[in-house]
Amino acid sequence: MDSKQLFHNIPIASIKGELPETISHMTMDSREIEQGSLFVCIEGYTVDGHDFADQAVQQGAAVILAQKPLDIEGAAIVTVADTARVLGILAARFYGHPSQKLNMIGVTGTNGKTSVAGMLHAMLMELGNTSALTGTIGFNLNGELHPSANTTSDALTTQQMISRALEAGSSHMTMEVSSHGLVLGRLAGVEFDTAIFTNLTHDHLDFHGTMEEYGHAKGLLFSQLGQDLTQNKRAVLNADDGWSEKYAAMTPFPVYTYGVENEAMFRASNIELKSQGTSFTLICPHGEFPVTMKLLGHFNVYNALAAIAALSAENYPLERVIAALEAISPVEGRMQKAEIDAPVSVFIDYAHTPDAIEKAIAAVEDFKTGRLIFLVGTGGNRDKTKRPIMAEKASVADYVVLTTDDPRYEPYDSILNDLAAGMKHDRYACIGDREQAVRHAVQQAEAGDIIILAGKGHEDYQIIENTKYPHSDKEIAENEAQRKFGS
Numbered sequence: 001m002d003s004k005q006l007f008h009n010i011p012i013a014s015i016k017g018e019l020p021e022t023i024s025h026m027t028m029d030s031r032e033i034e035q036g037s038l039f040v041c042i043e044g045y046t047v048d049g050h051d052f053a054d055q056a057v058q059q060g061a062a063v064i065l066a067q068k069p070l071d072i073e074g075a076a077i078v079t080v081a082d083t084a085r086v087l088g089i090l091a092a093r094f095y096g097h098p099s100q101k102l103n104m105i106g107v108t109g110t111n112g113k114t115s116v117a118g119m120l121h122a123m124l125m126e127l128g129n130t131s132a133l134t135g136t137i138g139f140n141l142n143g144e145l146h147p148s149a150n151t152t153s154d155a156l157t158t159q160q161m162i163s164r165a166l167e168a169g170s171s172h173m174t175m176e177v178s179s180h181g182l183v184l185g186r187l188a189g190v191e192f193d194t195a196i197f198t199n200l201t202h203d204h205l206d207f208h209g210t211m212e213e214y215g216h217a218k219g220l221l222f223s224q225l226g227q228d229l230t231q232n233k234r235a236v237l238n239a240d241d242g243w244s245e246k247y248a249a250m251t252p253f254p255v256y257t258y259g260v261e262n263e264a265m266f267r268a269s270n271i272e273l274k275s276q277g278t279s280f281t282l283i284c285p286h287g288e289f290p291v292t293m294k295l296l297g298h299f300n301v302y303n304a305l306a307a308i309a310a311l312s313a314e315n316y317p318l319e320r321v322i323a324a325l326e327a328i329s330p331v332e333g334r335m336q337k338a339e340i341d342a343p344v345s346v347f348i349d350y351a352h353t354p355d356a357i358e359k360a361i362a363a364v365e366d367f368k369t370g371r372l373i374f375l376v377g378t379g380g381n382r383d384k385t386k387r388p389i390m391a392e393k394a395s396v397a398d399y400v401v402l403t404t405d406d407p408r409y410e411p412y413d414s415i416l417n418d419l420a421a422g423m424k425h426d427r428y429a430c431i432g433d434r435e436q437a438v439r440h441a442v443q444q445a446e447a448g449d450i451i452i453l454a455g456k457g458h459e460d461y462q463i464i465e466n467t468k469y470p471h472s473d474k475e476i477a478e479n480e481a482q483r484k485f486g487s
């Protein structure tokens, strides 16, 4: 790309050296430098990208974008006030504003982002579209899954992914939008056509401080729809969550509501929760429709309504939308029943907030005949205030195993003591080592019992200190069940 066009109207404090005429590669990671790269120095939480500028030049970088004076020769040094902010503008320009050419759907909320985004992605394909998906599970392009470090990736990776989806011929791209992503400008320049809100409950207060701040952060997605009413955009909001009214006020675009309790355009009634799936009656402006889906749990009725509302707002006939919903399988690791050859039911789930734990337990209540054994872990060095509330919610189960998910640098005891403080009964065990904890949960089970292993979902690793170790709740549970119940 022409470098003058790339830097056009960027408030530049100084330029040292000559800008090359064109820039063919940009990166914020010195380990990805190519000959002639533009290297953007980002001051991170762990290290400072400026410390790698010298190395980047030696490896061939032609331009360094910095926010501090750098005494380096051999490349043009462009200084701005805030490189992270400029990164978003440059990335969108460099990739030619790809989000304007795709139908972009953003899903935000405390719980349900992966579920709704995954459902929409699968339903869009059932409806004959080519769809890309990004989020906690990774970047899914044409069925190939590329790992990603974040639910919402940095601004450069985000634009790269959208550009790749466009090149691959995708008509739609569904993105999970985290509050971190919104606050840290990772979605700069992303033109969403549909913005969806699931719910707002306790999480991430280590980062946002208060629920008020957290709620406002999510609202940025709705203001990001913009003011250009010549465009066909929309917000899809949960009528049963008080924050929806605030988000509706943040956008001039049409609002589609969904819910179970309050008045909503897309409502569910007659909800029946079974061990193999869920059925309900959809009541909406187009009429009443029976729905039977393979997804489990009351919370998935909300997720389904959000997906139905979003697709109906795109003018897909409801009969086809419902047929697409009925065809799709549960999202990986979200109340997913493990195929285990044992007289117990094991569900793998990703609940790691108080609300999600409550919802995961409620999902099995209607068909539970034996005991419910609930294993729950939480991450180290993250929001500690939610821990006792998570255990309090888990106390509804007959037996609880308290453990860790990604302990990072925090000692097991510190995590477990915080969790145990919230327990409402004494039928529980504290086992920091998650593998041992899963084994213990299975050992406690008798024929007819239900086990929910919460907190790891689709993940196949555990982060201890800063290393990822292979870990699969499902495999461990399978082996232990075989040992206990196998003939």
Ligand SMILES: CC(=O)N[C@H]1[C@@H](OP(=O)(O)OP(=O)(O)OC[C@H]2O[C@@H](n3ccc(=O)[nH]c3=O)[C@H](O)[C@@H]2O)O[C@H](CO)[C@@H](O)[C@@H]1O[C@H](C)C(=O)N[C@@H](C)C(=O)N[C@H](CCC(=O)O)C(=O)O
Binding pocket: 028, 029, 030, 031, 041, 042, 043, 044, 045, 046, 047, 048, 049, 052, 149, 150, 151, 152, 153, 154, 178, 179, 180, 181
């Ligand atoms: C706290 C936080 O947000 N950290 C994010 C941040 O990492 P960081 O600041 O530590 O980065 P760093 O390692 O200091 O690197 C700074 C710069 O130096 C560069 N560098 C680094 C090393 C080197 O050799 N050369 C080099 O150039 C890096 O490329 C980077 O540009 O920038 C990274 C790259 O964008 C992110 O992957 C990382 O997310 C980490 C993994 C994380 O855990 N973030 C959480 C808090 C998060 O964002 N979560 C949300 C919400 C999820 C949810 O809803 O549950 C999410 O969207 O994921």
Ligand SMILES: Nc1ncnc2c1ncn2[C@@H]1O[C@H](COP(=O)(O)OP(=O)(O)OP(=O)(O)O)[C@@H](O)[C@H]1O
Binding pocket: 109, 110, 111, 112, 113, 114, 115, 116, 136, 151, 176, 178, 198, 199, 299, 300, 302, 303, 333, 334, 335, 349, 350, 351, 352, 355, 356, 357, 359, 360, 457
């Ligand atoms: N709409 C919902 N309301 C409440 N709980 C939900 C909802 N959808 C899913 N859950 C619960 O939350 C867990 C996480 O779901 P999901 O991964 O879809 O959320 P998420 O918003 O993507 O979470 P994260 O950003 O932390 O990855 C599920 O395993 C389930 O227990």
